[in-house]
Amino acid sequence: MIKTVKEFRAWRARFCYSPKGKKAMDKMKSLRQGENEFPYGNLESSVLSACFQAAKFEVAKHTLDSRRRIAGMQFSVSSINKNGKPGHIARNSMILYLTTFFRFYTSDESIYDFVGKKVPSFGEAQSGVVADFVNAVFDNEKFNDGSIERVIQRLSDVRLAHWKYFE
Numbered sequence: 001m002i003k004t005v006k007e008f009r010a011w012r013a014r015f016c017y018s019p020k021g022k023k024a025m026d027k028m029k030s031l032r033q034g035e036n037e038f039p040y041g042n043l044e045s046s047v048l049s050a051c052f053q054a055a056k057f058e059v060a061k062h063t064l065d066s067r068r069r070i071a072g073m074q075f076s077v078s079s080i081n082k083n084g085k086p087g088h089i090a091r092n093s094m095i096l097y098l099t100t101f102f103r104f105y106t107s108d109e110s111i112y113d114f115v116g117k118k119v120p121s122f123g124e125a126q127s128g129v130v131a132d133f134v135n136a137v138f139d140n141e142k143f144n145d146g147s148i149e150r151v152i153q154r155l156s157d158v159r160l161a162h163w164k165y166f167e
Contacts, residue, residue: 008052015051020136027129028102034123035108043105047098051137053163054094062089067161072097074161091138095151096160098133102126125152 015021028047033040050072057071068075071093103123127148134143 007056008049011052011055012048015048015136018136020132024129024132024136027132031102031106031126031129034106036104038104040105043101046101047133050094050097050101051133054090055137057090057093059089069161072161072163073155074159076157091134091141092151092155092158094137095130095134095148096155096158098130099125099127099148099152100160102129125149127152 016025025044028044029040031043053072062070064070064075068077071089073089073093073096103125105123106126107123109122125148127145130148131143131145134141134148
């Protein structure tokens, strides 16, 4: 646990001071908070945690569990049968989580526990901010607003789940 905390602190410092990371963080700071009880500090820590988990995720070490869960996502039976093992797992999980966090933060509704639910329809998705985070975490990605919207649409039947770690 302490090793992970130290690793997260080092990663966070590198991320927040990199040009792409700083740009994404600045855009996130300028978001309008809705009428809810999700403060900016919680948003920032949740977003950075999701980014760290996605950056650290190694596909080779993980497989779908008995409930079709992997990397904080739970897939439907039909999507697994149709598409096989999902691709770009960590990136797509990060996109879904960040979209959910930004929707909650900008929503004028009260928030609730979202694990096991689909991405909420209230609030603002902030696809541009999500794209900046994806481009900052994954160096080889070139995402924009439209590509984030397409990924979210494609993953519309995916539910959010807890991240599980296996060492």
